[in-house]
Amino acid sequence: MKKTTFLSGLGLIVSIFAFTSCLEQEKPINFPKTDLTTEAMIPMPSEVIATNSAFGLDENTHIFTSTTATGFPEVGEFLAEKIKWQTTLNLPVNNSEKATGSRVIYINHADDLAFTTPEAYQLNITQDSITINAKSAQGAFWGVQTIRQIIPQTSNDTLAKTKMWLIPTGQVSDAPNFGFRGSMLDVSRHFFSVSDVKKYIDILAYYKVNILHLHLSDDQGWRIEIKSWPKLTEVGGRSEVGGGEGGFYTQEEYKDLVAYAAKHHITIIPEIDMPGHTNAASLAYPFLNGNGKKVKPYTGIDVGFSTFDTRKESVYDFIDDVIREISEMTPGPYIHIGGDESHVTKKKDFNYFIARVDKIVSKYGKQMIGWDEIVHADVNPSTIAQFWSNEKNALAGAEKGLKIILSPGKKAYLDMKYDEDSKFGLKWAGLIPVDTAYNWSPETYLEGITKENILGLEAPLWSETISNMEELEYLAFPRMIGYAELGWSTEENRNWDSYKERLAKQTPYLDKMNVKYYPSERIDWKK
Ligand code: TNX
Numbered sequence: 001m002k003k004t005t006f007l008s009g010l011g012l013i014v015s016i017f018a019f020t021s022c023l024e025q026e027k028p029i030n031f032p033k034t035d036l037t038t039e040a041m042i043p044m045p046s047e048v049i050a051t052n053s054a055f056g057l058d059e060n061t062h063i064f065t066s067t068t069a070t071g072f073p074e075v076g077e078f079l080a081e082k083i084k085w086q087t088t089l090n091l092p093v094n095n096s097e098k099a100t101g102s103r104v105i106y107i108n109h110a111d112d113l114a115f116t117t118p119e120a121y122q123l124n125i126t127q128d129s130i131t132i133n134a135k136s137a138q139g140a141f142w143g144v145q146t147i148r149q150i151i152p153q154t155s156n157d158t159l160a161k162t163k164m165w166l167i168p169t170g171q172v173s174d175a176p177n178f179g180f181r182g183s184m185l186d187v188s189r190h191f192f193s194v195s196d197v198k199k200y201i202d203i204l205a206y207y208k209v210n211i212l213h214l215h216l217s218d219d220q221g222w223r224i225e226i227k228s229w230p231k232l233t234e235v236g237g238r239s240e241v242g243g244g245e246g247g248f249y250t251q252e253e254y255k256d257l258v259a260y261a262a263k264h265h266i267t268i269i270p271e272i273d274m275p276g277h278t279n280a281a282s283l284a285y286p287f288l289n290g291n292g293k294k295v296k297p298y299t300g301i302d303v304g305f306s307t308f309d310t311r312k313e314s315v316y317d318f319i320d321d322v323i324r325e326i327s328e329m330t331p332g333p334y335i336h337i338g339g340d341e342s343h344v345t346k347k348k349d350f351n352y353f354i355a356r357v358d359k360i361v362s363k364y365g366k367q368m369i370g371w372d373e374i375v376h377a378d379v380n381p382s383t384i385a386q387f388w389s390n391e392k393n394a395l396a397g398a399e400k401g402l403k404i405i406l407s408p409g410k411k412a413y414l415d416m417k418y419d420e421d422s423k424f425g426l427k428w429a430g431l432i433p434v435d436t437a438y439n440w441s442p443e444t445y446l447e448g449i450t451k452e453n454i455l456g457l458e459a460p461l462w463s464e465t466i467s468n469m470e471e472l473e474y475l476a477f478p479r480m481i482g483y484a485e486l487g488w489s490t491e492e493n494r495n496w497d498s499y500k501e502r503l504a505k506q507t508p509y510l511d512k513m514n515v516k517y518y519p520s521e522r523i524d525w526k527k
Pocket of ligand 1: 413462
């Protein structure tokens with residue numbers, strides 16, 4: 001272990017004395033041999049060293065955190081909550097009065113470590129203590145996920161008087177390969193409730209995903225309340241694919257989702273797709289429409305027929321209001337403005353439109369993201385292009401110096417069927433079985449694009465064919481777990497044979513979360 005400052009704050013020091021004196025009175029336990037390197041951790045950490053003994057997590061274990069560093073006590077509370085869920089143990093957090101136990105988990109702010117990114121963490125597990133060192137609460141939070149993944153399912157009831165969950169000892173040093181690791185949910189084609197999205201966030205966080213992009217508007221429905229334009233949700237929110245009732249998030253609900261994501265160290269990226277994919281907005285306010293046709297409600301799944309009128313000033317006033325209200329509710333740095341498949345917008349109008357919207361997004365202090373079609377417009381150098389299908393666009397974007405998010409349809413589209421028999425999904429980009437989803441490298445996928453050009457990786461889940469959580473989970477899992485590893489682990493730490501073994505052992509977690517994942521036959525699921 002490198003030199004660290006474990007002990008921050010007098011309270012922590014006092015409590016450790018209390019623990020040490022208790023420790024002396026306890027009989028040594030003969031722990032069975034363990035091997036931290038063979039634990040089913042996903043994503044695979046950068047470095048794992050096993051020391052072959054165990055930390056006995058039991059009712060006498062206490063959690064302490066740095067108390068002055070922002071967010072650390074909350075990370076401690078989060079760990080306590082999840083340990084309770086996993087084991088029923090009710091562990092005190094930063095409570096030295098209750099400190100009668102023998103084992104401690106420290107979540108420690110370690111500023112002096114040469115962590116390369118705020119998301120890095122180190123984990124040191126001995127028989128007596130587990131220490132997470134991190135320079136930010138986010139790093140500590142990812143360290144907590146690693147701990148959760150190595151707590152065994154069952155306790156060992158023969159070693160001591162109390163039930164003990166034996167955590168293998170050793171060290172983990174870990175940092176993400178990409179700082180942007182995301183998933184997207186299309187809540188427009190079919191609406192998904194706040195509680196559905198929260199469940200998705202829970203699972204993403206467990207696998208260290210840090211971005212959730214919400215596709216909030218499309219031809220079939222507008223899903224976010226905009227106070228200055230109320231008909232967007234009153235009229236535009238009342239439909240979805242197949243004729244269902246639709247729905248939308250009030251601003252309060254959206255803020256609640258953003259806060260829930262933040263508690264899980266996940267940034268929400270809101271997307272308002274334009275100038276195409278705008279039938280629902282134009283249905284609410286017909287002056288926006290630029291395709292020359294009468295606007296009617298749309299519940300089909302074809303794309304490319306709608307457009308805003310890009311040459312009308314009032315359209316930009318409308319967009320200014322929408323971006324302002326959304327920016328005010330979104331603490332994250334990004335606003336996604338869509339830009340895909342605007343097949344009925346003339347090229348020069350499209351580029352004019354994107355450049356104007358780019359300026360509006362900057363005006364509200366945000367960084368714009370658009371689908372790869374936006375790269376030909378005159379945009380800010382900090383604007384980001386999301387590659388989904390057109391490699392030339394991605395290259396042109398990179399040549400301009402724009403960062404690229406990789407979401408290649410053929411590899412990373414969660415809405416593609418696994419195989420011909422898949423119950424849900426589309427197949428325009430091909431079939432994507434679990435191994436195809438995993439076996440590619442973001443670093444080298446696009447010729448001419450290097451790691452420096454890449455912001456990160458995102459796997460989108462479009463919802464034309466799914467309308468409830470069970471169907472969502474069928475398409476998202478297990479593939480999303482593989483994308484989490486592709487985003488976090490370096491190329492030398494990724495390997496299908498190792499991954500498929502570790503994936504097979506995710507069943508206790510997925511089952512306990514009641515996730516209806518697709519039980520691919522390519523995985524030897526552990527029951
Ligand atoms: C293409 S990907 C779209 C979406 C569809 C998706 C279905 C992208 C930027 N546009 O509008 O939902 O295919 O797979």
